[in-house]
Amino acid sequence: MSGMRRMRAAAVAAMLLALCACGDGGGQAPPTRPVLVERPQPAPGTSRSFPGEIRARAESPLAFRIGGQLVRREVDAGDRVTRGQLLAVIDQGDVEAQSRAAAARLAAAEAQLRRAAADRARYAALAGDQLVSRSALDAQEAAWRAADGEARAARAQAEVARNQAGYAELRAPVDGVIASRQAEAGQVVAAGQAVFTLAADDGREVAIALPESVVADFSVGQPVEVELWTAPGERLRGRFREISPAADPVARTYAARVAIEDADAARVALGQSAEVHAAGTGAALSVPLSAVQGGAGGEATVWVFDDGRVRAVAVEVGDFGAERVPVTSGVAADDWVVVAGGHLLRDGQAARAVDRRNRPVDAAPR
Structure with a gap:
């Protein structure tokens, strides 16, 4: 009997140790998880495509x-x-001659100013001894002021002539x-x-034309996707930067510019053909089937990566397709949605996100 009691005591002690170990582990922060993310895409049937040409922003x-x-x-x-x-350089003969002429006029004006200043000083001394009249001194003062003005004007003309030579x-x-x-x-x-x-190196854009029947469905700042005709299937992120308020009088289309975000000038060459894929305002988005998780109450949720962490977001979904599911509310087109590894995440957990090309994603806080 004593042996049985010792065995029971050992079993109880083992259970207590196991419970303590579980309690200590629960207080630790969850590990940083690597996750695969992507932007939501327009749902099938809600996206429009517009051909365009790569242009420089300026x-x-x-x-x-x-x-x-x-x-x-x-x-x-x-x-x-x-x-x-x-x-380029244009013939500098005329401007150099003008510059020399202006320099000569300046030298003459400064010589006249020095002479007028000397005369004024002499007349001031004579007036102090009452050897000349006050009116004669005033005349010399006026002459000096006139010479000073001529010198200032000549100096400005010489500076203009020097600038002209630089032009x-x-x-x-x-x-x-x-x-x-x-x-x-x-x-x-x-x-x-x-x-x-x-064409300045301050950004690349796609110039497109929007038909008047659909121009009201798009707005400045709306995210779109740009597909280069030299790289089919690979889409770059972009946004509407400008939509003309007036239609072309001949084509009856509205000129628009789409700014390409993080465009590589080596890949996105000027004059290159491209296609802009855009969803109208209010159109549904879609995410891969792997992105949708089931909530505790049966509602659908997705994980959104933001500011180095993930958060669960309740969404409304439509009919599931073979590979994707439309999302009618809950996420925006510029959200980073976790498409792999969501079943291992906790709300608020730190994560390292990469896109489909294994590039790190740094989502700034909203």
Whole structure:
């Protein structure tokens, strides 16, 4: 009997140790989980596609600020340039002559000013000894003031002439690519006449045209997807940046610009063909079947990655398809939805998110 009691006491002690171990483990923070995420996509039948062309966000015509004969052209269409790089030069003979003439006028005006200042000083001394009248001193004071004004004007004209000489060189204002050339060496160009068109390196966009029957379904800031015709099946994130308020009088379409987010200039080349996939306002989104989880009450939920953590979001879903399920409410088009590993997550748990191309995703807090 004593042996049985010892065995029962040992079993009870083992159970107590197990319970204590479980209690200690429950106080630990859940581990950081790796998860696969993607953006919700428009549900089948709710997306529209629009063909377009890759353009630079800023396309600036470059021109000389003075007129003259173009004597040298340093770049051509398609060349990449950096800020401050010399692009073209016009004949500097006239502007250099004007600069020399302005410098000569300045020298003469300053000499006249020095003479007027000396005369004023002499007359002031004579007036102090009462050897000249007050009116004679006032005349010398006026002459000095006039000479001083002439010198100031000549100094300003000389500065303008020096600037004009600098305007004979056309330089790139920013980094970018020469999109087109409108003048050749030997041609006489007027001030303000475009010589080059510069596509700046501050972003890439898709220029599209929206039919008037659907333009009301889209708004500035709305997320879309851009598919390059050279990379079918691979979609880049974008947003409507601009939608024209007036229709083209001939085509009856509305010009729109779609900004490509995180566009690689090496892959997204100027002039390249692209297709914009956009869902109208209020259209349903869809997520993969693996993203939808069942809640405690039977409702559908998905995990959304935001600010380094995941949170469970209740959603309303439609009829399940073979691979995807439409979501009518609960998520937005710019949410990062967990599509793999959701069954291992807890609400508020830290997570490391990657997209389909195994690139880290850093979702900023809303």
